[in-house]
Amino acid sequence: MLKSESKQIILSILGIAILIIAFVGISYAAFHTVLSSEENAISTGTISLQLSDNSDSVSIVNAMPISDEAGKKMVGYGNVYDFSVQTTLSKKTTLNYEISLEKLNSDQPILDNQNVRFYLQKQDGDDFVDTPITTVPQPFNPLTENSFLGTKKGDMVIYSGTFSNTTNIDQELSQKFRLRMWVSQDTIIDSVSRGFQVKLNVTAKAI
DSSP states (O other): OOOHHHHOEEEEEEEEEEEEEEETTEEEEEEEEEEOOEEEEETTEEEEEEEOSSOSOOOOOSOOOBOHHHHHTOOSTTTOEEEEEEEEEOTTEEEEEEEEEEEEOOSSOBOOGGGEEEEEEEEETTEEEEOSTTSSOBOOOOOSSOOTTOOOTTOEEEEEEEEEEOSSSOEEEEEEEEEEEEEBTTOOOOSSOEEEEEEEEEEEEEO
16 A cells, blocks of 8 residues: 555645625625646546636625525526546546645635535536535534545545546546535624635545
8 A cells, every 4th residue: 555645635726715895884795716727646547626617717796695595506607616526547446535625814804714605516417416514504614633535634624535446447537516605694794804715625545
């Protein structure tokens, strides 16, 4: 078995910024997504994250905090963000992976972890279905210690999955995801501008 450090990879594909600005009792919320695509080689093959649409940003203007029920139903351009995890996996190999959110520092005041909601679904056939961790939309819940797969303490795991190649040849495998995010309904809006930034990471180990 390979040493854990040689099998662990962390990929960053996007930074997501939530900005709330209040003026005279009117709230303006904007979501901005910075996108990139990386491919990293490991001894068992490669794994990468790919953007699944052609947008370079996600923006919501003049939006008030909303309920979880409304957030889960958001549709259309600018309201959902699709991405996929892909791998070219060597024969007879299993790869365990985690998708996580890394909270980023900011020069401006930061929203409380409880004031944001994250909701992730995965594609199953023609539909997107709930994932075990975020069946109920979640606030930012940081790990208290590093995970077994190497997700860092302080990050939030939003999905745990497995790619398995049981054949005698290399295989290309992928899983598509849909992320929704919004400002919690109970967020108190005042005259202070606050932000919340996260980066999406994937940590993987071959077994």
